[in-house]
Amino acid sequence: MSAKGGKSGRRGWRVPVKTARGRKSASTRWLQRQLNDPYVAAAKAEGYRSRAAFKLAQIDDKFHVLEPGRQVVDLGAAPGSWTQVAVERAGAGHVLAVDRQTMEPVAGARFLRCDLGEEEAAGTIGEALDGQLHVVLSDMSPAVTGHAATDHLRIVALCEAALALAEDLLSPGGAFVAKVFQGGAQGDLLAALKCGFRTVRHFKPPASRKESAETYVVAMDYRDGEKKQGA
Numbered sequence: 001m002s003a004k005g006g007k008s009g010r011r012g013w014r015v016p017v018k019t020a021r022g023r024k025s026a027s028t029r030w031l032q033r034q035l036n037d038p039y040v041a042a043a044k045a046e047g048y049r050s051r052a053a054f055k056l057a058q059i060d061d062k063f064h065v066l067e068p069g070r071q072v073v074d075l076g077a078a079p080g081s082w083t084q085v086a087v088e089r090a091g092a093g094h095v096l097a098v099d100r101q102t103m104e105p106v107a108g109a110r111f112l113r114c115d116l117g118e119e120e121a122a123g124t125i126g127e128a129l130d131g132q133l134h135v136v137l138s139d140m141s142p143a144v145t146g147h148a149a150t151d152h153l154r155i156v157a158l159c160e161a162a163l164a165l166a167e168d169l170l171s172p173g174g175a176f177v178a179k180v181f182q183g184g185a186q187g188d189l190l191a192a193l194k195c196g197f198r199t200v201r202h203f204k205p206p207a208s209r210k211e212s213a214e215t216y217v218v219a220m221d222y223r224d225g226e227k228k229q230g231a
Contacts (some may be wrong), residue, residue: 001046001057039207051207052139053081058205063099063218065175068092071133073125075116075162076140099122101145115189116161122168132171138162138178156189174222181213193219
């Protein structure tokens with residue numbers, strides 16, 4: 001996997017994008033970023049479905065949550081780049097991709113169409129698992145409004161839903177990785193993470209654009225048995 005640290009042979013020159021008639025300036029800026037993003041180019045070259053693959057790879061390079069043989073659930077999996085990385089690192093047959101919309105199959109992974117907001121979601125996902133669950137991944141993101149406080153609350157709600165699923169299904173020693181926005185996991189969410197896991201860290205992988213408010217919370221060594229006993 002290349003594009004480490006955002007470096008590329010294209011560094012030193014940029015593809016100019018003119019504002020075409022009928023194209024909004026925001027669309028022009030987005031296109032400019034896409035054309036000049038080394039991770040976009042690397043994703044295409046290496047067969048990943050999006051540049052987000054490098055975010056998970058960089059998270060795992062630092063924290064080593066995707067060990068061979070670990071059972072993984074990838075929440076909000078579409079279009080499937082995180083699932084691709086999870087299969088590469090945990091192994092074929094060990095990854096369950098979950099999304100409320102359909103997704104093109106990823107070799108070595110199973111797919112479950114399920115809405116995490118539904119009451120029966122945890123039960124449905126639990127029934128679809130093949131053995132114990134060791135890792136819950138969530139790159140879910142809400143529709144961004146541009147209002148920082150609102151967007152933060154929305155993504156915290158998604159993170160809380162993913163954490164609730166993890167608390168129901170994770171085996172002791174398991175790991176949880178989820179996207180949050182600038183400010184990270186705070187308040188009740190951070191307290192729940194610290195209660196349930198021995199180690200909680202925030203990390204912004206190099207593949208996350210500098211201007212993006214996203215960061216990731218990485219919680220490791222789930223202590224389910226201790227928590228139930230009041231630890």
